[in-house]
Amino acid sequence: MGSPAGTGTGTGLINGMMGRNNIFWHECAVGRGDRQRLLKQKGCVVWITGLSGSGKSTLACTLDHELHSRGKLTYVLDGDNLRHGLNRDLGFSAHDRTENIRRVGEVAKLFADAGLICIASLISPYRRDRDSCRAILPDASFIEVFLNMPLEVCESRDPKGLYKLARAGKIKGFTGIDDPYEPPLNCEIEIKQEEGACPSPSAMAGQVVSYLEEKGFLED
Ligand SMILES: Nc1ncnc2c1ncn2[C@@H]1O[C@H](COP(=O)(O)OS(=O)(=O)O)[C@@H](OP(=O)(O)O)[C@H]1O
Numbered sequence: 095m096g097s098p099a100g101t102g103t104g105t106g107l108i109n110g111m112m113g114r115n116n117i118f119w120h121e122c123a124v125g126r127g128d129r130q131r132l133l134k135q136k137g138c139v140v141w142i143t144g145l146s147g148s149g150k151s152t153l154a155c156t157l158d159h160e161l162h163s164r165g166k167l168t169y170v171l172d173g174d175n176l177r178h179g180l181n182r183d184l185g186f187s188a189h190d191r192t193e194n195i196r197r198v199g200e201v202a203k204l205f206a207d208a209g210l211i212c213i214a215s216l217i218s219p220y221r222r223d224r225d226s227c228r229a230i231l232p233d234a235s236f237i238e239v240f241l242n243m244p245l246e247v248c249e250s251r252d253p254k255g256l257y258k259l260a261r262a263g264k265i266k267g268f269t270g271i272d273d274p275y276e277p278p279l280n281c282e283i284e285i286k287q288e289e290g291a292c293p294s295p296s297a298m299a300g301q302v303v304s305y306l307e308e309k310g311f312l313e314d
């Protein structure tokens with residue numbers, strides 16, 4: 095299943111489909127289904143979006159640990175971390191954020207095709223960019239998780255002191271302060287405060303694990 099739409103024939107080149115600029119798609123005999131059977135799980139992308147300080151990295155790592163302890167193969171793509179390497183040339187303009195999300199979406203797609211449960215945690219403030227990532231994944235294998243924490247909560251946490259700098263005008267274009275965040279309209283999972291309290295990291299991860307179990311991603 096190595097073709098662009100995940101529907102390859104398993105033999106040789108698929109002419110026409112990717113024949114753009116004389117570049118063709120090459121199919122291998124071992125496909126996504128074979129890898130999934132080996133791993134006893136289904137490849138997918140858990141895409142965590144939310145404001146800085148909403149708990150994206152905390153959820154990603156807690157979920158990673160929980161799935162790993164259940165014998166599942168996972169990999170975390172964290173926005174902050176990727177900006178040290180793959181995306182080190184990008185800043186925080188709308189154009190650069192879009193390119194950031196496009197690249198991470200493509201990498202996440204490869205991990206999912208490899209059969210892994212890929213956990214991506216990025217602010218990803220633009221709906222259109224998240225939807226573009228969803229569009230390149232096979233049906234239902236893009237799971238958007240909205241960490242819906244109020245700005246006041248995120249700002250009061252401020253573990254890196256960035257909100258303080260943004261309020262002081264020392265960082266320009268900070269998401270939620272003077273740069274936009276577009277909440278999802280149709281996400282698979284929303285994590286929010288209950289009676290004014292944020293769920294614990296293990297409760298947040300539990301919500302995602304339940305979804306993955308229910309939809310059959312934790313078996314082949
Ligand atoms: N201007 C501005 N706006 C938002 N965030 C900023 C900014 N400058 C630096 N940072 C730090 O970068 C982290 C977000 O990187 P992402 O790759 O997730 O951002 S984005 O998806 O491209 O919007 C973000 O990490 P998290 O706090 O983990 O979200 C910040 O630490």
Ligand SMILES: Nc1ncnc2c1ncn2[C@@H]1O[C@H](COP(=O)(O)OP(=O)(O)O)[C@@H](O)[C@H]1O
Pocket residue numbers: 144145146147148149150151152153251252253292293294295298
């Ligand atoms: N569910 C939670 N309950 C309480 N504090 C949390 C929770 N999730 C994250 N935090 C704390 O909030 C801060 C920001 O979390 P982090 O995961 O770094 O957010 P993000 O990756 O979205 O910037 C950290 O200090 C973290 O310990």
